[in-house]
Amino acid sequence: MFKFFVFFTICAALASANMVRVPIYKNPNYRRTPETVKTETAYLRSKYHVPTPRATEQLDNSLNLAYYGKITIGTPPQEFLVLFDSGSSNLWVPSATCPTSNAACQAHNKYNSSASSTYVANGESFSIEYGSGSLSGFLSQDTVRVAGLTIQNQVFAEAMQEPGTSFLYSNFDGLMGMAFQQISNDDVVPPFYNMWTQGLISKDLFSFYLARAGTSSQGGEMILGGSDSSLYQGSLTYVPVSQEGYWQFAVDSGSIGSQVLCSGGCQAIADTGTSLIVAPYNGYVAYMNVVDPDGDGYIDCSTVSSLPDLEFVIGGTTFTVPASQYVIESDGQCSPAISYMGTDFWILGDIFIGLYYTEFDMGNSRIGFAPVA
Secondary structure, three states: OOHHHHHHHHHHHHHHHHEEEEEEEEEEOOOOHHHHHHHHHHHHHHHOOOOOOOOOOOOOOOOOOEEEEEEOOOOOEEEEEEEEEEEOOEEOOOOOOOOOOHHHHHHHOEEHHHHHOOOOOEEEEEEEEEOOOOEEEEEEEEEEEEEEEEEEEEEEEEEEOOOOOOOOOOOOOOEEEEOOOOHHHHHOOOOHHHHHHOOOOOEEEEEEEEEEOOOOOOOEEEEEEOOOOHEEEOOEEEEEEEEEEEEEEEEEEEEOEEEEEEEEEEEEEEEEOOOOOOEEEEHHHHHHHHHHHOOOOOOEEEEEEEEOOOOEEEEEEEEEEEEHHHHEEOOOOEOOOEEEEOOEEEEHHHHHHEEEEEEEEEEOEEEEEEEEO
């Protein structure tokens, strides 16, 4: 019996050792307001290749998201704050060679290839289209480090031009995409793929725990190579990825009170790169019928506590989102937190992932959810 206990303890320790914990930091200045929702929706519209309406209103000029983490690039290491984004697949950071006219680049940490002994030139041009223009630059190769893991020969983009003012006041320097290679610009191999193929992690999966009431130093964790069952309740509900590219999966049904959000099944994407929930048209109409039936953009704050939960049935399990999460309260006024931008699928961002521990299992092409502990 004692030998079995020792064996079990060693196995548990080894399993824990094979999980690499990446601290997630929470932006202390982040506030969800109607203006930030509009700005983020515009950003997502370009990210998901949804046409921008011709008549567009002036948006808050900062893409200021809640959660981000640290990586380094080069030898010696150069540090960057990045958005770990399960809704994209490329790694990009500002380039030290960007022009002085690029205010967003000048306001953030910049990668200096000439200061790195492990830099390898690539030079292929790179661009990502956004609603306000294209983020463009060129590809380079270097050593990337994430929470002690050293990724050799990682190809990434050095951004020379950043569109409009979207990234000027952002709290992160760049993005590290965590989605499938199928949506990677220029078919660049994403960093997580290289972690796996280079033997840096023991399982081909990663998971997210976001602390909704977290601090600037303790916003949660991204765990590479495993999941931590102490951070969630019960067991994970798994569903297969329905189309590799984004982390897309089937939702059995959805409702809010007596209104049907998702009839006969619909599709959703888990996106750690946004704070929002975005609904397809019919789901958005049903949601607004309950929370803002006159469509003026305002909700009586005194009624929020009596609003019904939003419910998604995924893999046969019901996942609820309370009104405190799907309504914005800012400066004494309340407004809808769920937006519509023309997709035929749901986008479940930090509002949902903050409530439900999420495992992204690339090896088995599936995604799992469980209530946070």
